Amino acid sequence: MKLDRESLLLYAVTDRAWLHGRKLAEDVEKALLGGATFVQLREKDASFEEFLEQAQEVKKVCKKYNVPFVINDNIEVALAVNADGIHVGQSDMEAGSVREKLGKDKIIGVSTRTVEEALLAQERGADYLGVGAMFQTSTKLDAADVTFEELKAICAAVEIPVVAIGGISNHNVAELGGTGIDGVAVVSAIFAAEDIRKATSEMKQNLESVVKA
Ligand SMILES: Cc1ncc(COP(=O)(O)OP(=O)(O)O)c(N)n1
Numbered sequence: 140m141k142l143d144r145e146s147l148l149l150y151a152v153t154d155r156a157w158l159h160g161r162k163l164a165e166d167v168e169k170a171l172l173g174g175a176t177f178v179q180l181r182e183k184d185a186s187f188e189e190f191l192e193q194a195q196e197v198k199k200v201c202k203k204y205n206v207p208f209v210i211n212d213n214i215e216v217a218l219a220v221n222a223d224g225i226h227v228g229q230s231d232m233e234a235g236s237v238r239e240k241l242g243k244d245k246i247i248g249v250s251t252r253t254v255e256e257a258l259l260a261q262e263r264g265a266d267y268l269g270v271g272a273m274f275q276t277s278t279k280l281d282a283a284d285v286t287f288e289e290l291k292a293i294c295a296a297v298e299i300p301v302v303a304i305g306g307i308s309n310h311n312v313a314e315l316g317g318t319g320i321d322g323v324a325v326v327s328a329i330f331a332a333e334d335i336r337k338a339t340s341e342m343k344q345n346l347e348s349v350v351k352a
């Protein structure tokens with residue numbers, strides 16, 4: 140699947156911490172009904188079998204809504220379920236090696252926090268960049284802040300699309316206007332919400348004035 144820049148507008152990153160007994164695929168479907176345009180399955184503590192099972196279920200629902208589905212970090216799981224791609228961080232495998240393993244048609248996203256990292260990831264074949272944390276987050280405890288100036292500089296330096304991540308909510312998303320981002324990636328603003336569909340659709344509306352503003 141070739142990456143379409145617009146599909147990064149509202150990027151939902153999963154977190155099973157908020158399920159309260161529901162199935163992840165159910166909550167992902169609510170986000171998709173609310174207008175999420177891209178989904179990443181992020182599992183930090185799952186066994187391979189558990190990760191695989193979640194991936195199969197979430198992939199099915201993403202396919203139903205024709206939304207790209209990528210796996211956080213785990214190439215074996217991405218290959219096993221034939222996901223649309225993978226998202227890797229700076230401490231994971233670099234984009235060039237990921238490309239060799241996944242082939243030219245898969246989407247590769249890379250986390251970057253500086254212009255230097257961003258240019259290198261682009262050169263090595265990344266299809267998009269995730270930049271953050273832009274605001275304080277309790278979802279990723281080891282996340283370090285990125286300034287708005289650095290985000291702007293990254294957007295101006297690369298040709299590939301950029302999504303901002305980290306602590307983004309319906310209350311602060313407007314602050315990202317004018318930075319040059321193509322979209323936002325969110326975990327808790329969607330998956331911790333009482334009404335996931337409503338929170339997603341509000342975020343989608345708020346994004347209209349933010350992206351490329
Ligand atoms: C879209 C997007 N951007 C950044 C990240 C963070 O990735 P990483 O730095 O590898 O950290 P973990 O998610 O693995 O904790 C992301 N997942 N998605």
Ligand SMILES: Cc1ncsc1CCOP(=O)(O)O
Nearest residue numbers: 276278279305306325326327
């Ligand atoms: C995965 C990740 N990478 C940088 S911050 C972050 C967590 C984003 O979660 P939230 O949207 O709940 O702040």
